[in-house]
Amino acid sequence: MAQKLLIVGPCAAESAAQMDDTARSLRDVLGGVSAHFDSVLRAGLWKPRSQPSSFQGVGIEGLPWLIDAAKYMGCPAATEVAQPDHLIAAYNAGIRHFWIGARTTSNPFMVEALADTMIADKQSVTWYVKNPTSPDIELWCGAVERIKCAGYTHICAIHRGFALGEHTTGLYRNTPVWSVPIEFKRRYPAVPLITDASHIAGKAERVAEVAEQAMRMGTDGLMIEVHPDPTNALSDARQQLTPAQLKDLLHRLATIDTAAQPGQSAELTALRQQIDETDDELWALLSKRLDIARRIGDYKRQHNMAVLQSARYDELLQRRIKWAQEHGIEPEAAKQIMDIIHEQSVLTQL
Ligand code: PEP
Ligand code: MN
Numbered sequence: 001m002a003q004k005l006l007i008v009g010p011c012a013a014e015s016a017a018q019m020d021d022t023a024r025s026l027r028d029v030l031g032g033v034s035a036h037f038d039s040v041l042r043a044g045l046w047k048p049r050s051q052p053s054s055f056q057g058v059g060i061e062g063l064p065w066l067i068d069a070a071k072y073m074g075c076p077a078a079t080e081v082a083q084p085d086h087l088i089a090a091y092n093a094g095i096r097h098f099w100i101g102a103r104t105t106s107n108p109f110m111v112e113a114l115a116d117t118m119i120a121d122k123q124s125v126t127w128y129v130k131n132p133t134s135p136d137i138e139l140w141c142g143a144v145e146r147i148k149c150a151g152y153t154h155i156c157a158i159h160r161g162f163a164l165g166e167h168t169t170g171l172y173r174n175t176p177v178w179s180v181p182i183e184f185k186r187r188y189p190a191v192p193l194i195t196d197a198s199h200i201a202g203k204a205e206r207v208a209e210v211a212e213q214a215m216r217m218g219t220d221g222l223m224i225e226v227h228p229d230p231t232n233a234l235s236d237a238r239q240q241l242t243p244a245q246l247k248d249l250l251h252r253l254a255t256i257d258t259a260a261q262p263g264q265s266a267e268l269t270a271l272r273q274q275i276d277e278t279d280d281e282l283w284a285l286l287s288k289r290l291d292i293a294r295r296i297g298d299y300k301r302q303h304n305m306a307v308l309q310s311a312r313y314d315e316l317l318q319r320r321i322k323w324a325q326e327h328g329i330e331p332e333a334a335k336q337i338m339d340i341i342h343e344q345s346v347l348t349q350l
Contacts (some may be wrong), residue, residue, distance in 0.1 A: 002036050002221060002258075002259045002285055003036065003037070003038055004036065004038070004125060004215075004222065005036035005037070005038050005040065005156070005192065005194055005218070005220060005221030005222075006033075006039050006040070006221060006222055006224070006250075007039075007040045007041075007042045007078060007099075007128070007194065007223040007224070008026060008030070008039065008040075008041065008042060008223075008224050008225075008226050008246065009022060009026070009041045009042035009043045009057075009069075009078075009225070009226060009232060010022055010042075010043050010044075010225060010226065010227045010228075010233065010240065011047075011198075011225045011227070011235045011239075011240060012041035012043060012044040012045070012047050012055065012056075012234060012235045012236075013044065013045055013057075013058055013060070013062035013065050013066050013266060014058065014233070014234050015058075015065070015136065015170055016064075016065045017164060018064060018065075018227075018228060018229075019020065019043065019065035019068070019069040020065075020069065020072075020344065021228040021229075021251070022041075022043075022069060022120040022226070022227070022243075023068075023069035023070075023072040023073050024039070024072070024226055024245035025228060026039075026073055026226065026243055026246075027072065027074075027307055029243050029246055029247045030073065030075070030250075031251065032247070032250075032251075033250045033251065033254055034281060035254075035255075036250075036253075036254045037221075037250065038073055038075075038143070039073070039075040040076050040077070040078050040097055040226065041066070041069055041075055041076070041077050041078065041256055042071040042078045042099075042225075043062065043065075043066045043069075043077075043079060044057055044077070044079060044080045044235070045057050045058060045060070045063065045079050045080070045086070045090070046059060046079075046080060046081070046082060046086050047080075047200055047235055048080075048082055048103045048104070049235070050102055054235070055234040055235050056076065057230070060089050060093075063089065063090065063093040063095070064093070065084025066079060066095070067094055069136045071077055072194065076097045076126075077095050077097065077211045078095070078097035078098065078099060078126075078128070078227045079095055079097075079099070079236065080099050080100070080101050080104075081096065081099075081100070081114060081230060082100075082101060082103075082110060082114075083113060083114070084113055084114065084116075084117040085087070085118070087114055087117050089249070090115060090117055091125070093307055094233070095128060096124050096125050097125075097126045097128070097341060098125065098126075098127055098131055098144060099127075099128035099129075099130060099158060100114065100127065100128070100129050100130070100147075101130055102131060102132055102133045102160055102163075102199075102233045103128045103133060104130075105129060105130055105131065105132040105139065105143045106132040106133050106134065106139060106347070108142060108146070110138070111142075111143045111146045111147070112146055114147075115146045115147050115149070115150035115152075116150065116296060118207070122150070122151050122152050122153075123153065123154075125152060126152065126154040126155075126156065127147050127152055127154065127155045128155075128156045128157070128158050128194065128226065129143050129144050129147060129155065129156070129157050129158065130157075130158040130159075130160050130196070131157070131158070131159055131160060131161075131162065131180065131181070131184075133162065133174075134163070135162045135164075135177045135324035136182045137180055137183050138188075140157070140180070140184060141184070141187060141188070144157060144188065144191065145241075151341055153321050154180070155191055156191060156192040156193070156221075157181075157184060157191055157192070157193050157194070157297075158193075158194045158195075158196050158223055159176070159180075159181040159184070159193060159195050159196065159198040159200075159214075160174060160196035160200060160223070161173070161175055161176050161177070161196070161200035162176075162177050162180070163175075164177075165166075171199065172200055172201060172202060172206075172210075173199065173202020173203070174199055174200050174202065175200075176200050176210070178217075179306035181193055181195075183333070189260065192221060193219060193220050193224055194220055194221035194222060195210070195211070195217065195219045195221070195222055195223070196222075196223040196224075197203060197210040197211040197214060197222055197223070197224055198223065198224055198225040198239045198240070198241075199223075199225075199239070201239060202238065202239050202333065204230065204238065204239055204241055204245065206242060207224060207232045207239065207241060207249070208252070211224065211249060211253060212252070212253065212256065215256040215258070217258075218258045218290050222253075224241060224249075225239060225240045226240060226241050226242070226243055226245075227240040227241075227242070228242070228243065228245045229242075230242060231263070241257055248340075272347050286341070288334065289341070289345070290344065290345065293344075293345035293348050293349060294348050294349070295346060297347060297349030297350075300349060301349075307346055307349045308346060313342055316338070316342070317335065317338050320334050320335075320338050321334050321338075323336060333344045334337070
């Protein structure tokens with residue numbers, strides 16, 4: 001397995017004792033998988049919480065706790081910075097790995113303020129840019145560009161899922177919308193893309209599944225929240241793993257090997273050939289469908305009919321969703337595909 005990056009540690013630094021406990025237990029766990037993972041110790045010092053009554057982080061008081069813990073573990077320390085004074089305080093204390101949180105990436109003014117902050121040695125710094133809270137690829141790429149244009153060269157991205165308002169009922173706290181990180185990787189193949197399995201999953205028992213999916217997809221690394229006593233954590237208590245749970249997970253992940261180079265075998269080449277031919281047919285059919293839609297548009301115009309016929313679309317959609325279910329296709333995916341096809345048909349009729 002190619003070496004992956006592993007950013008682990010508590011959601012937030014809470015006390016010197018908690019960071020000390022974390023360091024002692026993680027040193028052993030990470031030592032056991034060092035052939036597979038390069039580690040970074042994380043802990044939030046400034047927490048961007050929705051409610052002002054929630055734990056807001058310990059701030060600069062926690063800097064020495066985090067730095068000492070990372071020193072004990074023999075790895076770099078990372079923390080979240082959201083405004084210039086966070087960055088300056090953490091940099092002056094000796095921290096060189098910074099992540100930009102999802103809420104901060106969502107605000108170009110704040111990213112610009114971080115990028116413009118005077119830092120003596122930019123080459124010593126590594127930035128991790130989390131995706132914004134909404135599935136807006138331009139906002140994510142824009143944040144990466146701002147950091148890059150400021151003269152930094154060590155930049156990674158972190159996929160932490162998107163707030164689609166489904167967290168109370170859905171499987172995830174933040175829906176992965178994998179198409180967004182896939183597009184990010186297409187645009188920035190050289191920027192390491194790390195998966196924050198904890199903020200996607202939102203529940204400790206689902207972190208492993210997300211981490212495994214990401215590993216099979218070929219992620220460059222993982223961010224996983226770990227706390228010595230998750231039940232009593234001051235933030236994100238539901239999603240943090242114990243060090244023992246992390247150990248189990250890492251040993252399982254270490255068996256996933258996706259290092260083989262693509263395009264080597266005759267079997268894969270033949271299968272890709274079949275995909276290309278199928279896509280040719282699919283696109284020819286889509287084009288035929290749009291031609292028919294255009295003719296229907298002419299008919300509607302001649303007969304003074306509204307372009308959008310909602311009842312007819314609902315009937316088409318229900319039929320396709322039922323078909324998808326019977327053929328092992330995710331109904332939600334089927335709906336998204338139909339929505340795009342139908343939207344294009346409607347637009348050709350205007
Ligand atoms: C975090 O990593 O603890 C955090 C607050 O992340 P996000 O910005 O992804 O919500
Ligand atoms: Mn967290």
